[in-house]
Amino acid sequence: MERSIRLVPLDEDGFAALTTDVVVPVEQSLAWDDYDRAVPGRRPWKRFACYVDEEPVAVLALSEYLGRGFRYLWAKHGPVWLVEPTPELECALRERLVAGARAVDPRLVFVRLHATHPAEDLHELLQSVTYDRTVIVELGGRTDDEILAGMKKRGRRDLRKGLREQPVDCTEETGLSAEDFTELYEVLRETAERDGFGVHPMGVYTTMLDALGPQHARLFVGRHDGEIQAWVIVTVNDGAATAYYAASTASGRAYDAPTQLYWHIIRTLRDEGALTFDFMGVGSPLAPSLEALTTMKTKFNPEVAEVPPAWDTPVRPFAYAALVKALAAKRATLAGARRAVPAVRRATGREEGAA
Structure with a gap:
């Protein structure tokens, strides 16, 4: 039946x-x-x-x-x-x-x-990045030693080296004003320029913190000698914590400040009753742009978890097909413009040299 x-x-x-x-x-x-x-x-x-x-x-x-x-x-x-x-x-x-x-x-x-x-x-997403693999750290009932034991050997080594050679002052700054978030936003812009991804307007991040409130959105910051080296916005619901947005400076990366900050976050949320911590996406054939994040995230758990990715399902197939075509044309135009800029610079350089 x-x-x-x-x-x-x-x-x-x-x-x-x-x-x-x-x-x-x-x-x-x-x-x-x-x-x-x-x-x-x-x-x-x-x-x-x-x-x-x-x-x-x-x-x-x-x-x-x-x-x-x-x-x-x-x-x-x-x-x-x-x-x-x-x-x-x-x-x-x-x-x-x-x-x-x-x-x-x-x-x-x-x-x-x-x-x-x-x-x-x-269908693959029109204008967004999805992922089908992530790293999840189990927190419920686990001691510091047990969480450390589940990390990669390299992760434990990097964490201990950073704590020994250049310890980061990790604090929670949930409730930070929009004005004070400006300094964090500049770190995000530095991260985006270095790693080649786009950023939202600053209001998207501050609105998220304000709208979700401290019960569901937390802000953690790592500093050394008063200078911001890394920060993370973490969402929490039903005992599941997720690293939603993160940024770090070049100097912070040099001394692995993000690893120290994540270690602080994981232990803080575990002590408050969180059961899992999700690093929110690593690289895969579906998400090659996230590959650069894989090494750092798998320090905390070498086992990668498979998760359902996002997909588009057309409601109006012809309108959706037109959007796909228009977006492909736009990307081709932008790619052509990017290729043209170095060529113009090379040509200008040759002319100036000849003169």
């Missing part, structure tokens, strides 16, 4: 009741709604439970994003599965979600959500 699979809207109380016994990522939690409301171009959309016959098998919270002339939904780190998802179950949930989104708001172009099993309706 064919089983009934349906999506049922949930209010906050219904969502909380169904997720009592599971770990909910902070982006799927009720607390995330305040952050979505505070960021321009975003808002909480709807929450659903997926039922197979009368059994709830998953819940998901969706946020609506306004792009440049288009709208889409994103269930960050969702669905939250209450059972082990099969390829068929993941596909059935997406089919019902896409049909429902199309019926509720025909302007929506695609839905972004996480999936374990590849499928034809899943």
Whole structure:
């Protein structure tokens, strides 16, 4: 007999009741709604439970994003599965979600959500980086020695060397004003320029800290002789801590300040009852841009965990295809411009030399 699979809207109380016994990522939690409301171009959309016959098998919270002339939904780190998802179950949930989104708001172009099993309706993300591997450190009930024993030999060596030769003063600075965050933002810009990634406007980070509050968003900073060498924003929900944003200076890296800071964070959160610490993504064929982070993150656990990456599922296939084409053209134009700049400089240099 064919089983009934349906999506049922949930209010906050219904969502909380169904997720009592599971770990909910902070982006799927009720607390995330305040952050979505505070960021321009975003808002909480709807929450659903997926039922197979009368059994709830998953819940998901969706946020609506306004792009440049288009709208889409994103269930960050969702669905939250209450059972082990099969390829068929993941596909059935997406089919019902896409049909429902199309019926509720025909302007929506695609839905972004996480999936374990590849499928034809899943497309690589338009303009964001996802990951399918991360490093997770178990904290619950573990002593310092036990956490150290789980680290790579190199990790223990680097930590002890840094603590001995140039110890970093690690403090929590949750509640830092937006004005005082400016100094941290400059460190982030230095990190981004060095490692080749983009940064959000400063307000995205300060709004996150303010909207989520100290219960769900924490700021830790490492200094040496009063100078910032590294900082990390950590989110916490249901005992799961995640290193969400991080930055470090060149001098901080030279003496491995991030390792000392992470060691401080891990022990602090463990003492407060956190059960896990997720470094939020390492390199893989799906996420080669994160490869530079792998060495540092695996110091704390050499075992890499597989996690479901994010995918786009079109709601309006023709509109989505047009976006893909337009974005490819834009990237080609930018790549051509970047190639042209060195050529112009070389030509100018030759002319000046000849003169």
